[in-house]
Amino acid sequence: MKDFRFWGLLPAHVMMALTLIVPILIIVAVSFATRGAYGGFEFSFSTEAYRQILFNEGWTGELEFNPQYLLIIGRTVILAALTTLICMALAFPVAYWITLQGRTARVILLFMVTLPFWVSMIVRVYAWLIILGNEGVIEKALKLTGLVTDIDTLLFNSGAMLVGMVYSYIPLMILPVFASIEKLDPALIEASHDLHGSRAVTLRRVILPLCWPGLAAGAILVFVPCLGAVLEPILLGGGKIMMMGNLIQMQFGGARNWPFGAAIAILLMVLVMVFLLLNGLRATRRAMEEMT
Amino acid sequence: MESRKKAVEIRQVSKTFGTFQALETVSLDIYDNEFFTLLGPSGCGKTTLLRMIAGFEEPTTGQIVLHGSDIQSLPPHKRRVNTVFQSYALFPHMTLEQNVAYGLENLRWPKDKVRARVAEMLDLVHMSKFARRRPQQLSGGQRQRVALARALAPEPEVLLLDEPLSALDLKLRQAMREELRALQRQTGLTFVFVTHDQEEALDMSDRICVLGDGRIQQIGSPREVYENPANRFVANFIGETNFFDVDVLSVEGDQAKVRTPMGMELTATQKHVRPGQKQATLSLRPEKIGLDDQASGQILSGTITSTNYLGGFTHYVVRVGDADIRVSRRNDLSDTPTLAEGATVKLGFSPAATRVLGQ
Amino acid sequence: MANRTDVRRYRGLGPFAALFFLWLYLPILVVIIYSFNENRLVSVWSGFSLKWYAAALQNQNLMNAVKTSLSVAAIATIAATAIALMAALVLVRAKGVKFRRLSETIINLPLILPEIVLSVAVLILFSQIGFSNGFLKLVVAHTTFCTPFAFLPIRARLQGMEMDFEEASADLYAGKWTTFQRVTLPLIAPGVFAGAMLAFVISMDDFITSNMLNSGGATTLPVYIFGLIKQGTTPELNAISTIIILVSLLVAALALFIQSRGGGSMIDD
Numbered sequence A: 001m002k003d004f005r006f007w008g009l010l011p012a013h014v015m016m017a018l019t020l021i022v023p024i025l026i027i028v029a030v031s032f033a034t035r036g037a038y039g040g041f042e043f044s045f046s047t048e049a050y051r052q053i054l055f056n057e058g059w060t061g062e063l064e065f066n067p068q069y070l071l072i073i074g075r076t077v078i079l080a081a082l083t084t085l086i087c088m089a090l091a092f093p094v095a096y097w098i099t100l101q102g103r104t105a106r107v108i109l110l111f112m113v114t115l116p117f118w119v120s121m122i123v124r125v126y127a128w129l130i131i132l133g134n135e136g137v138i139e140k141a142l143k144l145t146g147l148v149t150d151i152d153t154l155l156f157n158s159g160a161m162l163v164g165m166v167y168s169y170i171p172l173m174i175l176p177v178f179a180s181i182e183k184l185d186p187a188l189i190e191a192s193h194d195l196h197g198s199r200a201v202t203l204r205r206v207i208l209p210l211c212w213p214g215l216a217a218g219a220i221l222v223f224v225p226c227l228g229a230v231l232e233p234i235l236l237g238g239g240k241i242m243m244m245g246n247l248i249q250m251q252f253g254g255a256r257n258w259p260f261g262a263a264i265a266i267l268l269m270v271l272v273m274v275f276l277l278l279n280g281l282r283a284t285r286r287a288m289e290e291m292t
Numbered sequence B: 001m002e003s004r005k006k007a008v009e010i011r012q013v014s015k016t017f018g019t020f021q022a023l024e025t026v027s028l029d030i031y032d033n034e035f036f037t038l039l040g041p042s043g044c045g046k047t048t049l050l051r052m053i054a055g056f057e058e059p060t061t062g063q064i065v066l067h068g069s070d071i072q073s074l075p076p077h078k079r080r081v082n083t084v085f086q087s088y089a090l091f092p093h094m095t096l097e098q099n100v101a102y103g104l105e106n107l108r109w110p111k112d113k114v115r116a117r118v119a120e121m122l123d124l125v126h127m128s129k130f131a132r133r134r135p136q137q138l139s140g141g142q143r144q145r146v147a148l149a150r151a152l153a154p155e156p157e158v159l160l161l162d163e164p165l166s167a168l169d170l171k172l173r174q175a176m177r178e179e180l181r182a183l184q185r186q187t188g189l190t191f192v193f194v195t196h197d198q199e200e201a202l203d204m205s206d207r208i209c210v211l212g213d214g215r216i217q218q219i220g221s222p223r224e225v226y227e228n229p230a231n232r233f234v235a236n237f238i239g240e241t242n243f244f245d246v247d248v249l250s251v252e253g254d255q256a257k258v259r260t261p262m263g264m265e266l267t268a269t270q271k272h273v274r275p276g277q278k279q280a281t282l283s284l285r286p287e288k289i290g291l292d293d294q295a296s297g298q299i300l301s302g303t304i305t306s307t308n309y310l311g312g313f314t315h316y317v318v319r320v321g322d323a324d325i326r327v328s329r330r331n332d333l334s335d336t337p338t339l340a341e342g343a344t345v346k347l348g349f350s351p352a353a354t355r356v357l358g359q
Numbered sequence C: 001m002a003n004r005t006d007v008r009r010y011r012g013l014g015p016f017a018a019l020f021f022l023w024l025y026l027p028i029l030v031v032i033i034y035s036f037n038e039n040r041l042v043s044v045w046s047g048f049s050l051k052w053y054a055a056a057l058q059n060q061n062l063m064n065a066v067k068t069s070l071s072v073a074a075i076a077t078i079a080a081t082a083i084a085l086m087a088a089l090v091l092v093r094a095k096g097v098k099f100r101r102l103s104e105t106i107i108n109l110p111l112i113l114p115e116i117v118l119s120v121a122v123l124i125l126f127s128q129i130g131f132s133n134g135f136l137k138l139v140v141a142h143t144t145f146c147t148p149f150a151f152l153p154i155r156a157r158l159q160g161m162e163m164d165f166e167e168a169s170a171d172l173y174a175g176k177w178t179t180f181q182r183v184t185l186p187l188i189a190p191g192v193f194a195g196a197m198l199a200f201v202i203s204m205d206d207f208i209t210s211n212m213l214n215s216g217g218a219t220t221l222p223v224y225i226f227g228l229i230k231q232g233t234t235p236e237l238n239a240i241s242t243i244i245i246l247v248s249l250l251v252a253a254l255a256l257f258i259q260s261r262g263g264g265s266m267i268d269d
Helices: A010-032 A047-055 A068-099 A104-116 A121-132 A139-147 A158-182 A186-194 A199-227 A230-233 A244-252 A258-279 A283-289 B047-053 B094-105 B111-124 B141-154 B170-187 B198-204 B221-226 B230-238 C013-034 C051-057 C060-094 C098-110 C115-129 C133-162 C164-171 C178-205 C209-212 C221-230 C235-266
Strands: A055-057 A064-065 B004-016 B020-031 B035-039 B063-067 B080-085 B158-162 B192-195 B209-212 B216-219 B242-252 B255-259 B263-270 B279-284 B298-309 B313-320 B323-330 B344-349 B355-357
Touching: A010 A258, A010 B158, A010 C060, A010 C115, A010 C133, A047 A055, A047 A068, A047 A258, A055 B020, A055 C115, A068 A104, A068 A158, A068 A199, A068 A258, A068 B255, A068 C013, A104 C013, A104 C235, A121 A139, A121 A158, A121 A230, A121 C013, A158 A199, A158 A230, A158 B230, A158 C013, A199 A258, A199 A283, A230 A244, A230 B216, A244 A258, A244 B035, A244 B263, A244 C209, A258 A283, A258 C115, B004 B047, B004 B192, B004 C209, B020 B063, B020 B192, B020 B216, B035 B047, B035 B198, B047 B063, B047 B080, B047 B158, B047 B192, B080 B141, B094 B141, B111 B141, B141 B158, B141 B170, B141 C164, B158 B313, B170 B192, B192 B198, B192 B344, B198 B221, B198 B263, B209 B221, B216 B221, B216 B230, B221 C164, B230 B279, B230 B355, B230 C164, B242 B263, B242 B323, B255 B279, B263 B279, B298 B323, B313 B344, B355 C013, C013 C235, C051 C235, C060 C098, C060 C133, C060 C178, C115 C133, C115 C209, C133 C178, C133 C209, C164 C178, C178 C221, C178 C235, C221 C235
Parallel strands: B035 B192, B035 B209, B080 B158, B158 B192, B263 B355
Antiparallel strands: A055 A064, B004 B020, B004 B063, B209 B216, B242 B255, B242 B279, B255 B263, B279 B355, B298 B313, B298 B344, B313 B323
């Protein structure tokens, strides 16, 4: 027990240093290395991996602008942002409604919100594959209405990925939002009405501002994993409509271009850091706490 | 008094948290078998002092001695003192029995002795029939009793009580005062009791140490600190009083001749005036002043500016010259009618009832 | 619909919430229903059958994947919980710890990094140091990203617990180790349990890292299922999914039950 302060923290720090911090530094190094002849990489300083994000190298070494990867990066950011916004729009009313219920109902409903989250992620994404798939539930329903007769496929587009991501991450939005609404003193809402604020005014000027910390925490919890999504683009996007997550994965899998994969990973990390900094440290800490 | 055995000696102890000085250098002795109270407003350092005796805080300077041996280097679990915590801190995952047995088990008492002592202690605080319950199933007063039993069980050399009554409601608090006092007499143990409630302190203590602003203001019996407060802080903190700034004319033993701002010359009782002191504060308790027919001794005349009927007493504020004097009158058997605001009244007090305070 | 005197209510919230819950549970229901389909083709219903469950339970590769997942999750959970518990005790209870905030941030780092980055990091690390045991690779990586999930509930519980209990224990002659065993640990047990539970579920559920580190003999359940999905949807896959769904729901309900019982012990009423 002599200095528990030291060796109590030691395992945690050694582990994080060896399996996370040092490896990330290695990624940085690899992103500046050159591609090995048989996959992997060779250490010789080069910015080729980063150049490759924007340019194609022609036969004679001339650089030709190539928007392909920029498109993937843009799509990733937009889809992650859209997922976050949709999650907010869905989670807020639902969480608010749950807080209005009685004690027991509240516990049960909150449990019901988190329940799907306990089910394996891959199973949940797979479920949407069935629903949106050929001859799936939605396609059949649409055909029954007679409005649509010829559907190529509902899968393999950005919309399908969006649905999958919202479905995957919505509980991470509801929990912090619920916590912040529950903390809201009902007397504040009554005070707003007492001071002649309508329901709309009260929502806009009292409820939403006071629940903003919860929404911000939820935004972090949803946006960050969305930026790095892998399963949704592979399964629901069919691997053709890519996001940064599966682009990175490809470089370490089939494509075997480690430096390029490392460069994209670094870029992804930078995007996350910028987003977290924009949100502020306080919101980030709060989000980490809301995880549980 | 001095011949009695010292239980706790606080020697030149001070405590600083960061830049905040919680306790200036203090020294005091607590004797065996006494009910000793540390009284003061919140933030005066009384709890800090108690926690230093228990070992939860380390004195910045100084030494704490328990029955003649320096316990400075001992961690809390090796000090033969026990604490009744303000929150009681009863372990929620243990039954009452297990709570009371906990200290004995740590002292490696044999099992049968533990069982006997636990039964004895629970019986002492009338909680035997709840032995198998958990703390959450008890009322505040019951928890208080169990906390006492738990702290008494290991036969500590000194029992420390950190505002143990503050979480109870008024009626229960008064009942528990009696019980605590009786328990102390019964066990003959030294109690060090921390409170901010002056009535509690007056009611229960053998001696009171009044703490204020991290300093000892006065140590004495309840009667002493009330009747002969050492200074303005004590007079003000314990009970109510009227203050007058006076000039000291002469001092002879327990008597001091002073002149009030109104020009009146009085011979007042004094115990704390330092030699050569020219300015002093005169204290006159509201209940030592008679009104109208009860006025005797030094007579003044004034106008009533407010009356507060409080059941057993009526409080008046009387304007005399440009001073407001507070007077308290008992509503006794004769059922005296309340005097009206604006009425002119006679005030009377005995100069012996006035006290010249130290600085 | 909104009650005129209850100003907290807003019109249309109820139906909105109802639709939301329908949307939340519909996909799960669809998987369950189709798992009983007799037909080889997922989308063609030709009668009720349990034969796909029989097929799933006889699938040796599936059973191996389950075994791998459970073993990895069990070891990673124990390691992560132990590491997190020690760190939380120091960070919440010890006095005068330097760089407390930095330490916490380092422990929580896996939470704010996209998992794909973490998986690339460990992949490169393992390839560089020539570490080739597939199972151990999984255990190490899972322990890393499970640690913050175990850490946060334990820390929350410790923070919510007054120092009084530990002081009372020391006051009653208990040394540090006795106090930890008999007072601190029992009181934070619900937090430790919640943390371990969370770590276990996160490990079982992991796809990205496990897929990146996938090698022969170390295929976890999600990675195996991913492989099946890539071969096309089959009713057997639905049966497997249904079993996973039911087991998860059972575990979740059990966890909630234990939590609500354990959590009650510190609440005074």
